[in-house]
Amino acid sequence: MVRTVSGDTRFPAAAPGRSPVGSREAEPYGAEPNGAGPDGAEPSDAGLIEASLTAPERFAGVFDRHADEIHAYAGRRLGPEHADDVTAETFLVAFRKRHRYDTSRPDARPWLYGIAGNLISGHRRSEVRRLRALARAPRDAGERGAHEEERGAERASAAALRPALAAALARLSAAERDLLLLVAWADLSYEEAAEALKIPIGTVRSRLHRVRAKLRRHLDLPEENV
Amino acid sequence: MTDEIDLVARERPDVAPYSLAAKAAVRRRLADPAGRRARPRPRPYLFLAGGTALLAAAAGVVAITTVLTEPEARPAKVSPGVVTLPKVSAMSAEEVLGRAARAVTDLSPRDDQFVRVSSQTMYEADVVGEGEKESRYLYRTKRTIWLSADGTRDGALKVEYLEPHAYPGWPIPPEAYKEKGTEWMRLPACNSVRDTAYTNLKKLPADPEKMRGYLYDRPHGDNPPDTGAWTAVGDLLRETYVPAPQRAALFKAAATIPGVTVTENVEDAAGRTGIGVGRISGGVREEIIFDPSTYELLGERGIVVDEKEAKAPAGSLVASTAQLEVTVDDTAPEVKDPDSGCL
Numbered sequence: 001m002v003r004t005v006s007g008d009t010r011f012p013a014a015a016p017g018r019s020p021v022g023s024r025e026a027e028p029y030g031a032e033p034n035g036a037g038p039d040g041a042e043p044s045d046a047g048l049i050e051a052s053l054t055a056p057e058r059f060a061g062v063f064d065r066h067a068d069e070i071h072a073y074a075g076r077r078l079g080p081e082h083a084d085d086v087t088a089e090t091f092l093v094a095f096r097k098r099h100r101y102d103t104s105r106p107d108a109r110p111w112l113y114g115i116a117g118n119l120i121s122g123h124r125r126s127e128v129r130r131l132r133a134l135a136r137a138p139r140d141a142g143e144r145g146a147h148e149e150e151r152g153a154e155r156a157s158a159a160a161l162r163p164a165l166a167a168a169l170a171r172l173s174a175a176e177r178d179l180l181l182l183v184a185w186a187d188l189s190y191e192e193a194a195e196a197l198k199i200p201i202g203t204v205r206s207r208l209h210r211v212r213a214k215l216r217r218h219l220d221l222p223e224e225n226v
Numbered sequence: 227m228t229d230e231i232d233l234v235a236r237e238r239p240d241v242a243p244y245s246l247a248a249k250a251a252v253r254r255r256l257a258d259p260a261g262r263r264a265r266p267r268p269r270p271y272l273f274l275a276g277g278t279a280l281l282a283a284a285a286g287v288v289a290i291t292t293v294l295t296e297p298e299a300r301p302a303k304v305s306p307g308v309v310t311l312p313k314v315s316a317m318s319a320e321e322v323l324g325r326a327a328r329a330v331t332d333l334s335p336r337d338d339q340f341v342r343v344s345s346q347t348m349y350e351a352d353v354v355g356e357g358e359k360e361s362r363y364l365y366r367t368k369r370t371i372w373l374s375a376d377g378t379r380d381g382a383l384k385v386e387y388l389e390p391h392a393y394p395g396w397p398i399p400p401e402a403y404k405e406k407g408t409e410w411m412r413l414p415a416c417n418s419v420r421d422t423a424y425t426n427l428k429k430l431p432a433d434p435e436k437m438r439g440y441l442y443d444r445p446h447g448d449n450p451p452d453t454g455a456w457t458a459v460g461d462l463l464r465e466t467y468v469p470a471p472q473r474a475a476l477f478k479a480a481a482t483i484p485g486v487t488v489t490e491n492v493e494d495a496a497g498r499t500g501i502g503v504g505r506i507s508g509g510v511r512e513e514i515i516f517d518p519s520t521y522e523l524l525g526e527r528g529i530v531v532d533e534k535e536a537k538a539p540a541g542s543l544v545a546s547t548a549q550l551e552v553t554v555d556d557t558a559p560e561v562k563d564p565d566s567g568c569l
Binding site: 057059060063064067068071072075076080083084087088091092095099161162165169180181183184185187208211212215216219 | 229230231232233234235237238239242243244245248249251252253255256
């Protein structure tokens with residue numbers, strides 16, 4: 001059951017998720033699809049987003065491209081139970097904010113990871129709880145070898161981390177963890193991570209420097225190995 | 227040589243693949259304009275960090291909430307709901323808005339204070355139930371909102387649901403009675419200052435021509451620029467306090483938007499009669515109503531003038547509001563609201 005509210009544009013939304021601009025009519029579905037390159041090449045993310053301003057269904061193309069990796073990232077950070085929700089919310093938020101997207105950036109991944117990161121921050125406490133729980137579960141190498149099958153199942157279901165690493169991650173600040181995992185688990189470049197987190201590139205470098213030092217300490221890595 | 231970051235990267239946990247069913251569900255919501263905006267209740271006011279301004283400034287006229295399906299026996303009421311069609315007055319919009327511009331008084335809230343606005347509203351709600359059966363009604367509320375003048379403090383919103391009215395020619399569906407009583411909501415600041423926070427409004431141009439530029443610069447999507455500019459006028463005035471110099475500029479700029487005309491003897495949601503200044507868009511005349519003697523803002527109204535375009539009988543009142551009081555408070559009521567939060 002869906003209720004549509006027309007004309008109510010007070011702040012805050014009488015209901016959330018308003019269409020960005022007032023069109024009384026349904027979305028312009030007859031709109032010409034556009035955003036493909038001039039030669040019919042695959043459109044960039046920016047092209048799809050721009051096209052979706054007049055043909056909203058085009059936004060599904062952005063979802064098709066990046067849903068899996070956002071889902072994987074959310075699952076790694078929060079565990080499988082939150083991955084579906086965070087992914088759905090990420091793309092619905094992105095859809096609503098799409099008219100603010102800087103179309104000079106062809107790749108939407110940093111933007112999407114930025115949105116996903118904000119949503120993940122909302123689960124910060126449960127993320128830290130989970131990391132601490134993983135850190136408390138000792139699993140030595142011998143045990144792992146003996147129960148390879150069991151361990152495989154566990155990894156798939158709980159996105160298991162080595163306890164020492166889980167503990168080290170739990171001890172980072174939220175901002176440090178956000179940055180580290182965008183680089184290490186989402187494969188964002190420093191520039192892309194800066195864009196996702198809306199911080200200067202210099203901050204990315206200095207923060208990662210700090211993260212390295214902390215990890216070295218918490219993981220008991222020998223200094224000379226670095 | 228070990229790089230700590232590579233080490234973390236190598237220990238990237240395995241994750242289960244995104245299930246096709248869950249994926250298809252999201253894709254459907256994105257591809258379908260109704261589903262896309264649906265968000266399960268109760269979480270009516272999820273604020274996006276950095277997105278608050280978007281919600282506030284966006285000239286959206288369509289929003290959706292999901293309501294539970296649970297038919298309730300209620301006698302269907304059909305009311306004609308048609309008011310007299312507006313007659314365009316000989317008075318010019320420029321004249322009315324010019325007087326409104328001269329009439330402005332000023333509250334000057336301090337940065338740490340709150341602008342409190344009480345209003346009564348009526349807007350159209352469309353319900354699509356199972357079996358694609360569509361019903362319409364007009365939902366009515368009394369609202370009081372507290373918004374931090376500089377946008378840095380949490381605000382509050384009190385909504386009192388009033389008896390729904392029939393949409394002209396349609397029976398009131400049972401869902402219309404679901405929302406009742408009084409609801410309190412916390413409006414978290416979320417490190418993001420709304421475009422319509424008093425301190426931001428104060429920075430808007432006090433020069434009518436520059437204000438006009440601002441109105442035309444607001445995002446208007448696929449609406450024509452003049453429609454977008456008129457929508458931006460309403461967005462600046464709704465549940466806000468525009469400082470006197472900016473408000474004067476705003477009214478003067480509004481008078482220059484093509485298609486803006488005046489109608490007299492227009493009633494607001496509180497039954498007060500005023501002068502309506504408005505423009506037609508999508509078959510609906512969207513009016514801002516002013517007091518006929520003081521030229522203070524009374525409210526807004528939307529009335530169908532083109533049956534075909536608006537898909538509703540001509541003369542139907544599809545929106546009606548009244549701004550009852552605008553004042554300044556030192557504090558906002560503290561509301562315990564687990565559903566509100568920042569993204």
